[in-house]
Amino acid sequence: MNNLMQRVKGRASLLTLTLVASLPAMAIVVPNPPTLNAKGYVLMDFQSGDILVGHNADQPLAPASLTKLMTAYVVGKEIQQGRTTWDSKVAISENAWSVKFPDSSKMFIKPGDSVTVIDLMRGLIVQSGNDAAVALAEHVAGSENGFVSLMNDWAQTLGMNQTQFINAHGLDGEGIYTTPREMAILMTRIIQDVPEVYKLYSEKRFVWADIQQYNRNRLLWDNSLNVDGGKTGYTSQAGYSLVSSATQGPMRLISVVMGTPSKQTRVEASRQLLNYGFRFYETDQLAESDKEEAVVKVWKGDESTIKVGFEKDIYATYLRSRDSRITKEIEIKGPVMAPINQGEVVGTINWYSGNDPIASAPLVAKQTVEQGSIFKRVWDSVVLWVKSFFSDVETIVS
The missing domain is CATH 2.60.410.10 (D-Ala-D-Ala carboxypeptidase, C-terminal domain)
Structure with a gap:
């Protein structure tokens, strides 16, 4: 029995x-996906995590300022867990001083400034400030090295096994890498896990030290797409990169292009991916x-x-x-x-x-x-x- x-x-x-x-029977003829001038790219469906279009999706590449997506994610989780707040004051150190980042994006903070976490997050996300990244790292973990450990721990937790960070801002260095697929995963988790952080990615401008700077994600101004967030990146090693997310009805897509030759190319490549997805795919609940x-x-x-x-x-x-x-x-x-x-x-x-x-x-x-x-x-x-x-x-x- x-x-x-x-x-x-x-x-x-x-x-x-x-x-x-x-x-x-009214089948739609679907053309081949666009071929882009980039080292790697993906178009990911937000709901399922499926890759709709991809090229070198798992190729390790230098992330440049796409690194700041993880910096923002870690700070957002620290806020959720009550270890800091949006209104917490941060004393700016010599290490985070903007003059230490010549010829790179910065918020223009200086030693002795007392800046709230929310303003530093805007400096990180809207202005892509390397100085803001270091200031936030020191505030959360006491040192940038300690914060990088948190970043890498979170990468493992999120299943980003082909990603490694060596700093909080993404400037080139030995041992820093990620993949297009894992940057799409990270953007997905920002939208899902820390929505208050994601809201900042739609802000088009931010003023600090009487300097108005505009969000480098030019797709925020594109009236043909409902792009509500994203992050740019550039270094000589990485090339020009862009992560973007856009919606159309119930569909949300995330595009990642990495290693394009120019600012304009990364915008055009991202637009092509998103338009292809919205034109030839549909989402049903x-x-x-x-x-x-x-x-x-x-x-x-x-x-x-x-x-x-x-x-x-x-x-x-x-x-x-x-x-x-x-x-x-x-x-x-x-x-x-x-x-x-x-x-x-x-x-x-x-x-x-x-x-x-x-x-x-x-x-x-x-x-x-x-x-x-x-x-x-x-x-x-x-x-x-x-x-x-x-x-x-x-x-x-x-």
């Missing part, structure tokens, strides 16, 4: 549901986290069924096509046995556009079901044993 029970327990129930009816997806049979529990759904809203971004329908398949790791904790994964759902997979997500229990009585557990064991001789055990109730 134990062997039979193991055989039953290993089976899964598969349910295929059609979500959208077929539309008349497939499921909502606060709604149940199905009701599943539970065995040996104090309840006979359990509601299942998703931990977060589910979206899919895929090539536009008007000759397909969206379908889904639910696979339950059945039969489902109590006890089941709320949030526990009990199955998977896969979505398809025509025959092409477009999304997959775990199904989780929306409630807790405790073990039933001894009588209930014994009875269900017998029922499962008998059912194993005739057919698969039904797991999806509705």
